[in-house]
Structures are given as C-alpha cells and as structure tokens.
Amino acid sequence: MVSLGSLARKVFGSANDRRVKSTRPRVEAINAMENEMRALSDADLVARTQKFRDDLANGASLDDLLVPAFATVREAARRVLGMRPFDVQLVGGMVLHGGGIAEMRTGEGKTLVATAPVYLNALAGKGVHVVTVNDYLASRDAEWMGRIYKFLGMTVGIIVHGLDDEERRAAYACDITYATNNELGFDYLRDNMKYERAQMVQRGHNYAIVDEVDSILIDEARTPLIISGPLEDRSEMYNTVDAFIVQLLPEDYEVDEKQKTAIFTEDGTEKVENMLRGAGLLKGESLYDVENVAMVHHVNNALKAHRLFQKDKDYIVRNGEIVIIDEFTGRMMPGRRYSEGLHQALEAKEHVAIQPENQTLASVTFQNYFRMYKKLAGMTGTALTEAEEFGNIYGLEVTDIPTNLPVQRIDEDDEVYRTVEEKYRAIIQEIRDTHAKGQPVLVGTTSIEKSELLAELLKKAGIKGFQVLNARHHEQEASIVAQAGVPGAITIATNMAGRGTDIQLGGNADMRIEQELADMPAGPEREAREKAIREDVAKLKEKALAAGGLYVLATERHESRRIDNQLRGRSGRQGDPGRSKFYLSLQDDLMRIFGSERMDGMLTKLGLKENEAIIHPWINKALEKAQTKVEARNFDIRKNLLKYDDVSNDQRKVVFEQRIELMDGENLSETVAGMRNDVIDEMVAKAIPENAYAEQWDAAGLKAEVQQYLNLDLPIEEWVKEEGIAEDNILERITAAADAAAADRAGRFGPDVTAYVERSIVLQTLDALWREHIVNLDHLRSVVGFRGYAQRDPLQEYKQEAFELFQAMLGNMRQAVTAQLMRVELVRQAAEAPPPEAPQAIGQHIDPVTGEDDFNEGGALLAVLENTRTVPAEERDPANPATWGKVGRNEPCPCGSGKKYKHCHGAFA
Structure with missing residues (x-):
C-alpha cells in the first residue's frame, strides 16, 4: 500500500527536489552570460568587482547581483585555475548564499563551490569567514582558491597557529579570511579579554561558510573551547576541608560504587556545616546557600577523594605527585590531571604538595560561537541524517545537491558473523582477493586501536604494502589518502583520516608532481617529467577502473549513519565505478545494543556454521533503526547540554557587550557615579530598614561600611542623634560627601588621567568577577542534577540560581569598583602607561572522539611561543x-x- 506522503512526493517532488528545481532559472541565466564573460579581457573582468560594489552602494541587494557575480567567478575560475564550475556546483553555491547547508558527495568539488557565494558576500566589505577543520586545509584552500579572489581584486587572509595580534588583525581586515574553527573561537575569547578596542583582532561576525559542517557543528560542538590560567594558591583551604572529611563517620555519607557517587546524609551535612562555620569558611546559614556553591564543590570532591578513589588502584603516589592509573589499561598516565579541583583533593588526602588549579578565564561552545554570525552556511558530504539538529539548533536547512554524473557505486548488503574472529578472517581473505586483482581498497575502522589490530593481522597473513592512517589531520595523511586509488593499494583508515582530500583512481597527479619533482627547477626537463607522471597516472586509472574502482571495506558500523556514509562516499566519485561493504559481528558494539544474544541463539538454532555469514537487506534495515535510536539519544544529550550552556551564554553576551561599551566610552564618570550611588543606596537601606525607629538604626554598621567602601570618615553616629533626621537626609549627606571626594580627585589629576583609571579599574574588576562567576557556574552545574531526586527540574533550578549568582556578581562589582576608585591615588605617569596585558593563558579544546587536546597546548602552543621569540x-x-x-x-x-x-x-x- 502506497502512503499519502510517498504519493504526494511522486506527484509534486520532495521539498529537497523543489528547492533544487527553484534554482534552475538562475543557473540558466548564468549559463546565458557565459559567452559574454569569455569575450571580456582580464582587465574588464576584474573591473566588474568595483561595478558590483558601486551597485551595492546605490541600493542593489546581494540577491540582485547573484547571477552576474556567479558568472564572473565561473569565468575567473576557468582562467585562473582551469576549472569551470558545473551547474550543480552553482546550485550548491546558491544554497550557501541563502544561508543553508549543501550536502554534496565526495569529489563533487565543494572547495570550488564556495568561491561564488564567498565572492558575492565579500562585495559588501564586512568580511567573509571560510572555516575549515585544520591548519593544512585552511592554508591549502586560501592559497588555491585565493588565486581567484586576488585575480578579481579582493584581499585574502588566513588565520593559523603562530600569528601575532597584528598579523591576525590584518587577516581579519581582508575581504575573505580562511581560518580553523578553533582559531576563530579562541580569537573571539581573547578579544573579550583585551583592555582596549584597538587591541581586538576580529571585526564582527557577518557571514561564515563552514566546511565539513557536520564535524564542526555537531561532533566538535560537544566540548567547549576553554582559555584557562593558573589560580592563586588555595592549598590551605584544601588541607582544611580534607581534615574535616577524616572526622566523619560511615553514617555521615552514602557511597554508590556502581554509579561512582558519594553524597552526605543529613547528619553529615550538619556536621560539615558546623566544621566550616568554625573555620570561617561558610557564608550564610546553610552549606547549600547560593554563596557557597564553590564550597559545596570542594567538600564533595574531598568526600569522593576519600571514599571513591583508592591508592594503588585509581592512582599512585610517585616522587611526591599523584599519578592517575588508566582504569582500562592499568598504565600510569603521568602529566594527566583530574579537573575541577578533584586532583587537588587527592593531593590533600595523600599530604603531597598541592599544585595550583587552572581556572577557566573564558569559554564558549562552537554552537554558541557560530550562532553569532548574521548569516551562516555549511557544506559537507553527509548532513541529511542530522538535518533535524541543524534545523533546531542553528536554523540551517539541509539541501541534497545532485551529483554532476550519476553515482555508479554498488553498496552491497552487510555480512554479519557470529564472532569478531570470524569477521576478521573474512576481512583478511577479502582484502587478499581484492589486492590480487589490482583493485584499490580503503579499509575503514572505528578507532586507532582497531586499525592497528587489523594491521597486525595483515602482517601475520603475509599481506604487505598497506598504509595505516590514524586520526590526526596533517599534510602527510592527505598525500597518502590522495594515492589510495592506485591499483592494488591497501589503506587502513580511522573514520576521521583524510578529510578534505579526494581519493582519485590511479592516484593524484598533482601531489605526485609536488612530491617527486620538489627539487627540480622549471624547464624542459621538468615539463617532460610532469607529462610522464600524468601519463602514468592515466594508465593506472584505467587499470583501477578495469578492476572495479575503489572498494570501501568497513570493519564495523559506527553508531552514527553519517560516519558510515562519509566512508562509503570515498568511493564512486565523479561517476567512477566502485563498491562498498560492511563486515559485522554479533560482538560489535552496535550489534549488542539491539539484543545480539537473542539473535546469536536464533542463528545457532538455524544452523549457522563457523565462518558463515548472514546476509539480508532486513539486517541493514534493523541496523539503520538501531543507529537512528542512538543518533536520537545523542541529539537529546547535545540539546540538553546546549540548554545549560545557553544560560551562561546569555550572561556571556551581556558581559562581553558591556566590555565593548566600556572600552568605547570616552568618559565613564556617569557610569562610575551611578555605581557609587547604588552602593550608597544599598548601605543606607540595610542600616536603616523601612519603617524602623531611629533607635533601631545601625549607625555603627553604616559608619563602618562607609569607611570600607567610600574611604570616608563621616560622623554618622552624630547625625542620627539630630532631631527630626530622616533616612533621606543621611542618604543625601553621604552621597554629597562621596561626590565631593570623587570630584576633588578628578579635579586634582585632570579628566584624561581620571578617565583612563576609571576604565582600567572597571574592566579589570569586571574580568576578575566574571572569571570567578564562570567557576561558580561550573560548580553549580556539577551538583544541580541532584535536584531531580527532589522532583525539581534541574534546568529551571540552574536558570534561577545562575541568575541570582549573576545579580550577586553585579552587586559585588559595584562595591569593588567604588571601593577601589575612592581609595586609588592617581599618578600622572599612568596616562602614558601601556594598557594592562590580558592574563597569561592557554587554550584548550578536547576532541570528543579521541579525548585529546585539539589545540595541543603541550606541543603546538610551545611551538607557537617559540616562533614568536x-x-x-x-x-x-x-x-x-x-x-x-x-x-x-x-x-x-x-x-x-x-x-x-x-x-x-x-x-x-
């Protein structure tokens, strides 16, 4: 029976078909201009850029210029690179210009697709960012595609490791800037730690095209970018809290070893509160008051350190240091440290030197960073399976762009074996057979360990000449992947290897020329060698085609269909033949998810013998359903994380916008006066409650606070004795005295010096309190989940308490700024002093797949520092x-x- 939905799609076409069809008139219009463009001289073609800019200045929109601009770029690409964009590439470009995601198969030329929308949007002069996953691709694409832009009179910049602020500022000022996602995020965070507008390097977030958009906006979005710096020494506090935990009895806490949790009972909480109160470490009445968020975190860590972590099992003490032991391998992991104060709690427990914590100075997720762009677009080979997430979180619509030539790849049904051993035996035999007939094979594995295991098995089987690629991106890997299409080649790769480089049958002639003729000067001899290499590659391509094209052999299903599709998509580029097949076992991770034990028993009863496989389209459908469920669960996790991050992101935006206003403000005297008046209002309201009698007023307390925050010795106790004195009279007298003291300082040292000092103190105080606030939010986030046990929504609780913490931070800021400005002794030289430096910091982004630091602060950052010497x-x-x-x-x-x-x-x- 045909469903109404499928019947409608047959009659009207799918939504995707209609979107693609709607671009046809403009594609035809661009094609109609082709002869006109070819007739132009280089100078006339270049002159069109200025004409387009003039049109924009005279009221034309970018959409009005799309057809002539795309036609101009197509002709420039033909002249400069010898590459004429296909019609489907123009369609992809239109999707990108419209702020959507273009899904295009591997080998369809996504790098070239971006040039037309990049050029069109750069005409507005507000900057266009092209985002890639690594430095190599950013450099390659900027140099390669940059030739088109430069030919058309546009400037191109690139942001990679090792540039100083001046070079970064120049790169961002260009019409088009190529950069990695990490560098863009870190520059945004560093900009918001600067003390003068002129020190900032970015100039806004106008339009970005994200290459490998699924990798950046979904995979890498799970972990935030963090800039951290060392905290002040708090070893005394850790030691004090540790001494309290030792005094607790078993009935004071509950430990769940299975869930790895340890919590205080009511009696235990009361005991800890009394101890903290005695040590002067408790603010307010209860440990769980909002002011004690950080203390709750430290006390919980100390309890975990004593009751969940065992010496010589979870860690060892060596040379006066706590060294973590990996629970899976049993190996020591020197240099690794538990985060958020847990490592310091273990150091206090074992009475070794407590190393300072790293404090988060600033952080942002890619989700929230890229949502700042006025217009965002992306391209990848695999986005449709995550279309719901792109739509919900980023407001991006995914359009599947047709291939230039029909896909000839044959996707075979999966082969499922009972055991892993049987599966690997079948894989080795398949690789041997494929290699013997000269067909190139790409073997996909799900992890580094499994790629190395397969390499060992191939060695034992006597199969040689294979390449193993692990999951780090760099130039060498790209060149190996580029040659993976040579007849008989065997390439074992993890899911992440080789992004951004096509596997061309017969090999990549340009890369071979670059590698083999690197030292040969230009001339007839080099030209002859280049010709010979191209002829050799053409012959090898014929051999590879005759053998059936690239064979993608996958050793396991990933929990995401998108990763499987990425691997499959390596074969069958630009109409080439190819085939793909997945080999599975009932012991694979994904197979266990949907009841492989039952299936194992059933297959045994049906008489499935050793080394026999079950092959049926139903198996593929069942696997897809399992993958869909896992994808939905992962999406829910990411969506939930984003809800929490949105709370801190709203506050981050307020603080960062406030900083820019403060930096831009010529004179902050009104702002500072407003803060001072608010502080005075709060002091007076606290000391003189509404409707209270004069004898109930706290004159001594008010006098002390005036001394503390305003640095004024006023006769408040005398004032309150005056006949008929009212609250308003006292408020006016304190305000007048404070205003006079501030005016006296400003008059003595002049407006310029005063403005400089006010700006510096306000910014530095805001930054210090914001850093403390970030830590408090992290601590609140780590414990708020327990509210669910009390039938309260943790997210709502988090929102409410985060708001209260933010309000408290603003109150602390008013008091701190007022206290400093009323005490500061201004020195004339301060006006000529350089602006304060941002604190020493390191950047970090943990790869959610490998668990490694993408920013490689131990290696790449040191190299960056070395290169700036x-x-x-x-x-x-x-x-x-x-x-x-x-x-x-x-x-x-x-x-x-x-x-x-x-x-x-x-x-x-």
Missing part, C-alpha cells in the same frame, strides 16, 4: 626555518633569497 641573525640557519624564530614581515627573508620575508617564506595567502 626573536632570534639573533647569526643564530639563524638559512636552510632550517625552525631556527628563525619570529621574523618581521618586512625583514629580509633569513633563507637568503633577497626578498622580503612576507614575499618569500612568510607568504601565507
């Missing part, structure tokens, strides 16, 4: 750029070429 000329080796350190852009290049550094080794775009 100025090295004397005599210590530089002309043949080794690693010895040059920081080289000025206009200095002669240390290689000895005679060119400026920026035109030689320093040329990046």
